[in-house]
Amino acid sequence: MNILSINNLSVEYYRHEAVIHALRGFTLSLSAGETLALVGESGCGKSTVAAAAMGLIFPHEGRITEGEIIFDGKEVRHYTPQQWRMIRGKDIAIVFQDPFSSLNPVISVGEQLREAIDAHHPELPASRQKALALEALEEVRLNPAERIYSAFPHQLSGGQRQRAVIAMAIANRPKLLIADEPTTALDVTIQKEILDLLDALKKELSLTILLITHNLPIAKQRSGRIAVMKEGTIVEEAATEEIFLRPRHEYTKTLIASVPRMLNT
């Protein structure tokens, strides 16, 4: 069953009176339980896909000109901001690249996490919300959870912050997690830990993951299917093994050839 289907989606942005076509007839489906890697270079529209699927394309910056977005069986493209707020952060969650800018610097990590839970479960008493927040911190292996709960973002390392962001994303048990370059700002050893964590959470919480990355080796290691994007549209899509064994599109071949191989060893 498809958790997300994007059909023939076109998005344009307005910049300095010019129109930028960020997506042109973009079509992609994710079935429940899979990890799909969306790969491509800067400016190809990867993050616009995430923004569109999260209802985060705002009228002052651009608009969806055509196509449909079906999430969990419902057409969500024409959702009102209120309707989006009901599912965003609950059924669909996102983890961004930069853990330094996705946390509020003046609110403790735990309090932000509790707010995320409160946004969708205001009926729960604060003590219960806090218990759930602590649980989420433990799920992302941030220990001791009590101490992290009262810490401020600047007291955490980059890897810990990204874990806190992931805790916030999974706290409401989303069906779909969009990870937009989740490890690009991190060192390689931390990168591996975060990707391992996402893999583990996927199993534990039966998540579906849309992994947006420019890093082909990561896409190869972590996904079951890959979609290669260029200039706002998918140029090739196949099972991960298939893409690397038999790339069909010229651009896919160029990308794969661009990945440096370990030499001299």
Next chain:
Amino acid sequence: MELLSVRGVSKSFTIERGIFKSASGAVHALDNVTLSLEAGKTLGVVGESGSGKTTLGKAICGLVTPDGGEILISGKTLAAYSRRELSSKTQMVFQDPFASLNPRLSVGTMLMEAVASPLKETRASAAREMLERVGLPGSILNCYPHQFSGGQRQRIALARVLLRQPELLVADEPLSALDLTTQSQMLSLFVELKKHLKLSIVFISHDIVATSNLADYVVVMNNGRIVEEGETAAVLGNPREAYTQRLLASVPVLY
């Protein structure tokens, strides 16, 4: 012949706290670092953020003064060179080609400044020649940085540095700000320049795979210290230290 010799170099930065900027601690960016490089060879410096890679590069170019130890180029300490002499010995390429080029100067102005010749025509032809060498058309002398992509800018920055004819090029994360396909082109350019210009390069990078394509020797840094060093094949193919092993195991590779 030994071109670069770094002997027991240390550098720490104090951390300032509060409105009176009282020192509350120190970061040892370089802790007794010793290494050397022969002319014509490339040394890869790899490590994670905060390991001291950039401080090492800046110290070699004389942009940071070490607290202890000494750095020699062609057998003479950095202090023995005048600024002008030093600038023809070592040059640095930086990570961000959007920050390293002056947006108000044309490519021609920037490149011709770097050529030591009184004749304008000589300077212009040297600039054109170098642009072609780094894979750009010689006709762009009248263009400005904003007209170019990140990869093209990095080539312009490289051309400017090479026009000084440095004996040692220090490249600090020169690929990190670039896209995948551009990175691979830039890496090939470095490999080619190394071969044809017989350049000596200190290649600072967190990208171990890219480094393996260029470096003859590698030093692995962590917390300001050199953890492991040796020929590239030995260090990356058969690492002895636990830190290097962990680092290599974390690198995602295609094959």
